[in-house]
Amino acid sequence: MAAIERILSTLTNTCFLCENPSCTQACSKSMDPARVIRALRFENISGAREFLTKNIDCATCDNKTCMKACVRSDFDQPVAIDKIMVEVGKLPYKESKPVDLSTEICGVKCENPFFLSSSVVGSNYEMVAKAFDMGWAGVAFKTVGMFVPEEVSPRFAQIEKEGEKFVGFKNIEQISDHTLEENLEFFRKLKKEYPTKIIIASIMGRDEEEWTKLATLVEEAGADIIECNFSCPHMTGTGLGSDVGTNPELVSKYTKATKKGTSLPVLAKMTPNITNMEIPARAAVEAGADGLAAINTIKSIMNVNLDSFNTAPEVVGYSSVGGYSGKAVKPIALRFIHDMKVDPVLADKPISGMGGITTWKDAMEFIAMGCSTVQITTSVMEYGYRIIDDLIDGLSRYLSDRGFGKIEDILGKALSKVVPAQDLERDSICYPKFDRSSCVGCGRCIVSCYDGGHQALTAGDDRKPRMNAKKCVGCHLCTTVCPVDAISYGTRVKKR
Numbered sequence: 344m345a346a347i348e349r350i351l352s353t354l355t356n357t358c359f360l361c362e363n364p365s366c367t368q369a370c371s372k373s374m375d376p377a378r379v380i381r382a383l384r385f386e387n388i389s390g391a392r393e394f395l396t397k398n399i400d401c402a403t404c405d406n407k408t409c410m411k412a413c414v415r416s417d418f419d420q421p422v423a424i425d426k427i428m429v430e431v432g433k434l435p436y437k438e439s440k441p442v443d444l445s446t447e448i449c450g451v452k453c454e455n456p457f458f459l460s461s462s463v464v465g466s467n468y469e470m471v472a473k474a475f476d477m478g479w480a481g482v483a484f485k486t487v488g489m490f491v492p493e494e495v496s497p498r499f500a501q502i503e504k505e506g507e508k509f510v511g512f513k514n515i516e517q518i519s520d521h522t523l524e525e526n527l528e529f530f531r532k533l534k535k536e537y538p539t540k541i542i543i544a545s546i547m548g549r550d551e552e553e554w555t556k557l558a559t560l561v562e563e564a565g566a567d568i569i570e571c572n573f574s575c576p577h578m579t580g581t582g583l584g585s586d587v588g589t590n591p592e593l594v595s596k597y598t599k600a601t602k603k604g605t606s607l608p609v610l611a612k613m614t615p616n617i618t619n620m621e622i623p624a625r626a627a628v629e630a631g632a633d634g635l636a637a638i639n640t641i642k643s644i645m646n647v648n649l650d651s652f653n654t655a656p657e658v659v660g661y662s663s664v665g666g667y668s669g670k671a672v673k674p675i676a677l678r679f680i681h682d683m684k685v686d687p688v689l690a691d692k693p694i695s696g697m698g699g700i701t702t703w704k705d706a707m708e709f710i711a712m713g714c715s716t717v718q719i720t721t722s723v724m725e726y727g728y729r730i731i732d733d734l735i736d737g738l739s740r741y742l743s744d745r746g747f748g749k750i751e752d753i754l755g756k757a758l759s760k761v762v763p764a765q766d767l768e769r770d771s772i773c774y775p776k777f778d779r780s781s782c783v784g785c786g787r788c789i790v791s792c793y794d795g796g797h798q799a800l801t802a803g804d805d806r807k808p809r810m811n812a813k814k815c816v817g818c819h820l821c822t823t824v825c826p827v828d829a830i831s832y833g834t835r836v837k838k839r
């Protein structure tokens with residue numbers, strides 16, 4: 344199973360995930376190969392198998408009209424759709440049962456846990472309406488304020504690695520570029536036309552009076568929850584964004600001011616640009632915040648161009664510190680959420696989690712760490728609102744396959760698995776296990792073990808690794824670098 348999934352990952356990563364895909368339009372058997380590939384890209388393996396099962400077995404097709412129409416062929420070569428469908432057909436098929444994906448945050452019922460996070464992906468009526476139509480449960484609308492900022496161009500940049508364009512993403516965009524009245528009208532229209540969808544109004548004031556007034560106005564316009572943006576890392580004025588979130592006194596003052604202007608639940612959105620997030624989070628809760636949202640983007644400098652010495656995004660020869668997001672920040676986000684969920688003052692407060700969520704598996708990890716809802720931006724910017732299809736389908740299948748009936752059954756299940764370093768087992772070694780039938784003899788594990796580990800591996804006559812148990816410490820560096828997943832956890836034994 345793992346080997347097939349590895350093959351599928353390699354084959355599908357070349358797909359452009361086109362809008363209105365030509366391969367599907369050209370399929371001579373009226374199949375939808377693009378939908379199967381999209382499910383695979385978003386780790387919805389079970390869903391991909393069912394989508395294929397419900398249609399025609401591509402292994403019997405000799406026409407390959409889908410591959411002839413593939414737009415990738417204009418770039419280099421078509422996606423190997425025929426091979427992908429054959430490999431998908433080898434996967435086990437299990438029909439999923441209906442599950443309840445509804446969840447609740449601060450007493451507000453949500454049809455599923457998936458929200459657009461406060462950013463450009465939810466910044467006007469048309470955008471949010473489209474997302475709601477496609478199945479998103481709600482939106483944390485792009486932060487509104489009493490002022491409209493002047494923006495720069497360009498404002499986005501990304502880190503690439505081995506052909507993956509969105510390993511990390513940077514933005515230097517500020518709050519909404521619409522007027523307050525325009526944003527309030529968006530809220531009114533959305534709530535009128537989508538009464539069951541949840542609108543989280545993200546607000547940012549410059550003083551107590553503005554925080555209070557904004558809270559009152561967004562409630563009157565139809566918001567269900569208010570999110571205090573204490574965390575934007577690149578506002579142009581002092582006393583805004585993360586300047587607030589790193590200061591517990593300001594967090595407390597502005598939380599109180601917000602609560603003064605509304606009867607709605609209030610979330611405090613926390614900054615990761617701090618060592619202990621729980622300190623300002625406690626200040627927010629003690630000042631009346633009903634819940635928390637985390638994390639916002641991380642202060643960053645994206646790169647240095649070694650020809651011009653500029654850094655991206657370059658604005659007339661210059662840039663600034665901006666907010667870093669994308670898949671690479673997920674481990675940081677999970678750590679901050681864990682720290683707040685195990686804090687005795689914060690443990691019972693709901694958290695809307697975000698930071699590097701791309702697939703349903705990422706979302707599931709945040710839920711298992713205690714997040715009632717999750718918010719997503721960067722993945723939507725890269726792939727579009729359509730990712731909701733596999734977020735919902737993948738999470739539903741996971742719950743069904745494991746006998747869980749609802750989100751609440753898995754909420755916070757991972758928290759007890761994280762313990763202080765001194766409590767970890769240190770009297771035994773787990774040795775690596777080598778699958779020699781899968782090993783291709785590339786030697787990656789050997790060179791990594793020698794140059795970055797404990798020189799426990801050498802190459803046999805077949806180029807495949809041989810382990811010296813006297814030198815192996817069970818660090819499993821070899822497992823992490825193996826390109827074909829031929830190394831796994833093996834026998835655990837007591838240290839001699």
